[in-house]
Amino acid sequence: MAPEGVIIDGWNWVIAGYSVTVVVLVGYTLSLFSRYRKSKD
Amino acid sequence: MTLPSPRRWSGWLGLALILVGSYVGLAIAPPDRHMGDVVRLLYIHVPTAWNSLLFFTIAGGFAVGSLWTGQEKWDDLTVGTVETGVVLTGLLLVQGMIWGRPTWGIWWSWGDVRMVSSFLMLLLFAGVLSLRSFIDDPVRRTSWTAVATIIAWVDVPIVYYCVRWFRSLHQAKSTVDTMDPMMVLPMRTNAFAILFLGIWFLTMRAAIEARRKQSEDIPAPAPVGAAEGV
Numbered sequence: 001m002a003p004e005g006v007i008i009d010g011w012n013w014v015i016a017g018y019s020v021t022v023v024v025l026v027g028y029t030l031s032l033f034s035r036y037r038k039s040k041d
Numbered sequence: 042m043t044l045p046s047p048r049r050w051s052g053w054l055g056l057a058l059i060l061v062g063s064y065v066g067l068a069i070a071p072p073d074r075h076m077g078d079v080v081r082l083l084y085i086h087v088p089t090a091w092n093s094l095l096f097f098t099i100a101g102g103f104a105v106g107s108l109w110t111g112q113e114k115w116d117d118l119t120v121g122t123v124e125t126g127v128v129l130t131g132l133l134l135v136q137g138m139i140w141g142r143p144t145w146g147i148w149w150s151w152g153d154v155r156m157v158s159s160f161l162m163l164l165l166f167a168g169v170l171s172l173r174s175f176i177d178d179p180v181r182r183t184s185w186t187a188v189a190t191i192i193a194w195v196d197v198p199i200v201y202y203c204v205r206w207f208r209s210l211h212q213a214k215s216t217v218d219t220m221d222p223m224m225v226l227p228m229r230t231n232a233f234a235i236l237f238l239g240i241w242f243l244t245m246r247a248a249i250e251a252r253r254k255q256s257e258d259i260p261a262p263a264p265v266g267a268a269e270g271v
Binding site for chain 2: 013018024025032035
């Protein structure tokens with residue numbers, strides 16, 4: 001029996017790991033765009 | 042004929058590959074017999090780890106080029122590659138903790154040599170960027186960055202080979218012979234995806250560094266009175 005809060009066996013961890021990956025990669029991309037634009041001005 | 046700059050195409054290629062690799066890894070690849078669906082985290086964690094080691098090794102090469110030639114472009118590329126490696130290493134440590142909790146029952150172990158050496162690698166290369174920010178003289182900043190990058194690189198082979206030298210939580214390297222082909226495919230696709238995304242990151246960061254230096258070279262405007270001969 002899966003503990004309360006678990007979506008499917010293991011899937012909550014998978015979603016957490018991929019979410020962190022998306023946040024970091026998109027966040028760093030936006031940071032680079034922002035710094036590039038500032039360096040251009 | 043000149044090839045277009047990697048900054049124009051590598052990001053789009055990396056994005057396309059990571060979408061394909063993630064789709065195969067999340068929707069098509071089978072669950073592992075022991076880990077279940079948690080194995081799908083390895084299709085992104087392992088490629089991130091491979092690329093962090095690769096980018097730090099490339100940074101070491103750029104640092105040697107910077108010391109050897111003294112040209113600014115090598116320094117720009119060193120900074121871009123080190124920063125990309127730092128982002129990937131931070132990411133791989135968080136991904137590893139999220140995978141380790143359901144698999145090993147722990148978020149972190151100071152007894153695992155690969156975890157500790159990877160964390161040390163993050164600190165060392167973050168230290169390179171930090172050191173750089175404290176030096177105002179451009180010549181000293183370039184040479185100190187290169188030397189610090191080469192010193193920090195010493196930890197990279199330790200991270201790679203430590204699983205052969207010490208027995209701890211991380212297993213020795215797996216081979217494709219022991220994996221289902223549908224597990225190998227997302228791992229390799231995501232490895233190339235992160236490689237191309239990383240190339241875009243480093244070229245963008247190097248371009249930002251080059252522009253920052255150009256703005257440093259522009260002399261400060263003279264006082265109004267001086268221009269009028271007052």
